Amino acid sequence: MEIRQSPEITVILETVGGFAAPTGPELLTVDWSRLMPAEAEILRRDLAAIPDTAWGAAFRAPHPRSSDFHHRLRVGAGVLERFVAFDSGQGPDVVRRVAEFVMDHGSPD
Amino acid sequence: MDRHHCTCFIVPSKVLRHLAEKSEGQDRLDLLDCALQSEYLRGHRSARGMSLFANVAGEKRRTVYDCRNTRTTPPKGSLVRGEGSAPVADTAVNQAYDASGTTYDFYSKVLGRNSIDNRGMRLDSYVHYGKKFNNAFWDGAEMVYGDGDNKLFRGFTQALDVVAHELTHGVTQFSTPGGLDYIDQSGALNESFSDVFGSIVKQWSLKQGVAKADWLIGAGLMAQPTWKALRSMKAPGNKAATWPGDDQPSTMDGFVVGGDVHTNSGIPNHAFYLAAMALGGNSWDAAARIWYGALPHLHANATFVDAANATISVAAGLGKTQKAAVTKAWKSVKVLK
Numbered sequence: 086m087e088i089r090q091s092p093e094i095t096v097i098l099e100t101v102g103g104f105a106a107p108t109g110p111e112l113l114t115v116d117w118s119r120l121m122p123a124e125a126e127i128l129r130r131d132l133a134a135i136p137d138t139a140w141g142a143a144f145r146a147p148h149p150r151s152s153d154f155h156h157r158l159r160v161g162a163g164v165l166e167r168f169v170a171f172d173s174g175q176g177p178d179v180v181r182r183v184a185e186f187v188m189d190h191g192s193p194d
Numbered sequence: 195m196d197r198h199h200c201t202c203f204i205v206p207s208k209v210l211r212h213l214a215e216k217s218e219g220q221d222r223l224d225l226l227d228c229a230l231q232s233e234y235l236r237g238h239r240s241a242r243g244m245s246l247f248a249n250v251a252g253e254k255r256r257t258v259y260d261c262r263n264t265r266t267t268p269p270k271g272s273l274v275r276g277e278g279s280a281p282v283a284d285t286a287v288n289q290a291y292d293a294s295g296t297t298y299d300f301y302s303k304v305l306g307r308n309s310i311d312n313r314g315m316r317l318d319s320y321v322h323y324g325k326k327f328n329n330a331f332w333d334g335a336e337m338v339y340g341d342g343d344n345k346l347f348r349g350f351t352q353a354l355d356v357v358a359h360e361l362t363h364g365v366t367q368f369s370t371p372g373g374l375d376y377i378d379q380s381g382a383l384n385e386s387f388s389d390v391f392g393s394i395v396k397q398w399s400l401k402q403g404v405a406k407a408d409w410l411i412g413a414g415l416m417a418q419p420t421w422k423a424l425r426s427m428k429a430p431g432n433k434a435a436t437w438p439g440d441d442q443p444s445t446m447d448g449f450v451v452g453g454d455v456h457t458n459s460g461i462p463n464h465a466f467y468l469a470a471m472a473l474g475g476n477s478w479d480a481a482a483r484i485w486y487g488a489l490p491h492l493h494a495n496a497t498f499v500d501a502a503n504a505t506i507s508v509a510a511g512l513g514k515t516q517k518a519a520v521t522k523a524w525k526s527v528k529v530l531k
Contacts, residue, residue: 102329102331103329103330103331103360104329104330104331104350104356104359104360104412104424105328105329105330105346105347106454106456107424107425107439107454107456107457108328108346108347108424108439109439111328111329148372148373148375148494149375149376149377149381150334150367150373150375150376151332151363151366151367151376151381151384151385151388152331152332152333152334152363153376154331185267188265188266188267189265189266193325193326193343
């Protein structure tokens with residue numbers, strides 16, 4: 086997937102866990118227009134570095150703990166959307182790095 | 195050791211931890227702090243889940259940090275209240291301080307437990323996490339609270355049972371060999387033990403007997419006026435008593451294969467409610483001791499039947515009446531035939 090700073094690229098992180106888990110996932114969306122150029126560059130670079138084999142995969146904790154969260158990173162361009170699902174601490178480093186970026190910079194609306 | 199100025203990172207953190215395990219008192223604390231700092235700077239976030247925040251045995255120590263609506267992993271904040279210091283102007287800070295203290299006191303005074311890990315773990319709380327963050331969680335090392343968006347949830351620090359619920363996840367982690375895997379029936383049991391002790395701590399705090407208790411989890415926390423709580427141990431799945439999304443079964447007839455741990459936990463929750471009601475009096479007397487006593491007898495993949503057998507075994511040690519009450523409860527929810 087070509088990752089450009091474009092309104093067509095949507096980056097959404099769904100997270101379920103904690104006390105409020107029964108009420109459903111929290112959705113955080115990246116607003117590219119609010120990112121500093123350097124931040125946007127980091128995000129673009131990391132998204133492009135996600136290995137092809139990760140898309141569509143689910144990286145689950147072998148022995149999940151109550152402190153683990155379930156994440157689903159969704160990246161869309163036009164009609165194409167890919168996702169990678171992973172539990173806390175699981176999956177490729179770059180996926181977790183993108184997730185932390187979205188947690189730090191994403192907004193719930 | 196030069197206290198609070200630990201820069202001895204040439205020593206591997208695992209060596210520091212080993213030395214700390216062999217030490218006592220302040221030396222132990224210093225070594226543990228040093229190990230933690232070392233692992234932080236080395237980027238080993240997994241260290242946060244370990245019992246590094248040790249404290250002198252039997253000494254309660256709480257710290258509350260203000261994240262100032264920032265959201266980082268791990269959480270970061272300014273220290274705003276420590277053990278023994280006076281209340282501050284921020285209600286959420288005082289609520290987190292008080293609720294963690296009440297939970298600590300319950301485990302200490304009623305069950306003789308020395309904090310979450312039974313080794314004096316410090317209770318760290320982070321409040322005002324994120325903006326309008328609709329959640330609270332135990333991350334394996336500390337409690338983290340959002341303020342809620344006032345549409346779905348209100349601030350999470352106000353609910354003692356929520357705090358006790360989350361801290362009990364830590365108790366379970368340290369009490370059951372290997373913890374209770376947070377999936378399938380063992381995960382539902384993990385959730386249920388947290389609800390059980392969340393409710394008991396609230397009842398203990400209010401000095402409410404089983405007949406007067408509301409048996410709700412998260413009462414008053416949901417922002418919609420008609421939503422009363424997240425779960426009911428008395429009537430799992432009764433949406434009128436809780437909220438429209440309540441999908442909990444109360445017996446094995448409604449067990450959801452592959453279902454969420456928060457769904458199937460309704461079954462052991464209801465078993466505890468029935469046992470506590472049959473035993474009568476206060477939940478923190480016999481019922482709490484039976485459920486707490488069962489934790490070490492479970493294992494990572496424990497099933498509802500395992501929990502039934504463990505609680506019945508502990509109850510039998512208290513007497514025939516207790517054993518009968520607990521057995522009947524598990525039969526009522528159809529875990530036992």
